[in-house]
Amino acid sequence: MEEKYLDNESRPFHELSAAETEEFSLVFKKYYPRLCHFAFKITGCRALSEDICQEAFIRYWNYRHHIAEEEEAVRSYLYIMIRNACISKLRHDKVVKRYLKSQDAADTDEIGIDHAIIRSEVAAEIYSALEKLPQGCRQVVQMAYLEGMKNKEIASKLGVSVNTVKTQRQRAIHLLRSSLKPGVLALLLFGPF
Secondary structure: OOOOOOOHHHOOHHHOOHHHHHHHHHHHHHHHHHHHHHHHHHHOOHHHHHHHHHHHHHHHHHHHHHOOOOHHHHHHHHHHHHHHHHHHHHHHHHHHHHHHHHHHHHHHHHHHHHHHHHHHHHHHHHHHHHHOOOHHHHHHHHHHHHOOOOHHHHHHHHOOOHHHHHHHHHHHHHHHHHHOOHHHHHHHHHOOO
16 A cells, blocks of 8 residues: 655655755755754764764754745754753753662662571571570680680680680580581671671
């Protein structure tokens, strides 16, 4: 079925008459370079400026019958259309950047939350294993690994010898090896807990 056009505005460019093609060509050649420069000064991107100008010319051509034929009216219409398109594009890019930045922050928050959950689960596993230790071993491990105390400090606080503290630590580590996964035990022994 052949497509019928109600007016000249909606016809594809390749269906224009020679006179219409010549008219478009004159306007395009006259204004395109200066409008691209104008758009580039706003956007800072040559390719984007060219795209905006091409779109503006297509729009101008489709609405040319609604614009006064005077050269000043055509030039003003094109400049205003390009300025508005550039500003609109810059605003859109700003919104996209803000959205992406908020997504990055949300991802970072999620990672922090994930770490907090994992840390809580590991801590619960460690405390559960510590509860199963004999009281002397548990006290020494808590003071040494959770409170960061030295053997001498622990011995002084508990009123026992340094050798007793060392023995209790070795016994506790032996018992914890059987109840904790190696990674969890390493966190207790070497990690910041």
